[in-house]
Amino acid sequence: EDQVTQSPEALRLQEGESSSLNCSYTVSGLRGLFWYRQDPGKGPEFLFTLYSAGEEKEKERLKATLTKKESFLHITAPKPEDSATYLCAVLNYGGSQGNLIFGKGTKLSVKP
């Protein structure tokens, strides 16, 4: 069964304390992996798409990396405004077209 697992479920950091969020996946064939950010009461906001192992993408304090089994979202020197739930989603070759498999998310809290 195709699965996407995110860890930890929740992460509390002090401002400036760097860390990583994990997204591990089990799919028949990876077509793409997406990272989104979701603020309370709002829709997910697109961050990155990764397509192949070894690929990396950066945006401000965020850097996403991809291996054959997992993806990491590295947060460098986070600020309180980085507090949000981060969602990972996978698109696989075996699944129906259009069906992203979402993880349950990691809720990040950054304290000043």
Added chain:
Amino acid sequence: NAGVTQTPKFQVLKTGQSMTLQCAQDMNHNSMYWYRQDPGMGLRLIYYSASEGTTDKGEVPNGYNVSRLNKREFSLRLESAAPSQTSVYFCASSVRVNTEAFFGQGTRLTVV
């Protein structure tokens, strides 16, 4: 700079009532989607429309119908609401299917 607009933002229904959730995008995207988000679960795809004139079932289509009214608009209808349909519903759009999606603000639906 509206992006994806959903109406209404909140709705309370009685069991058995019907309603239609509206979604419109102004980004000239070809593909549109309806997701539901429940506590403790990832986003799940209800229906999607790869392009104007086509619709397909997602992971959890039972109890729902959709209409792709034109390129901009994609509506979701609940014919006979059930308490199990209490959820937050998100509409999304993308340039084409299986590319990064842009989400609306969500509709919080409660069925009593």
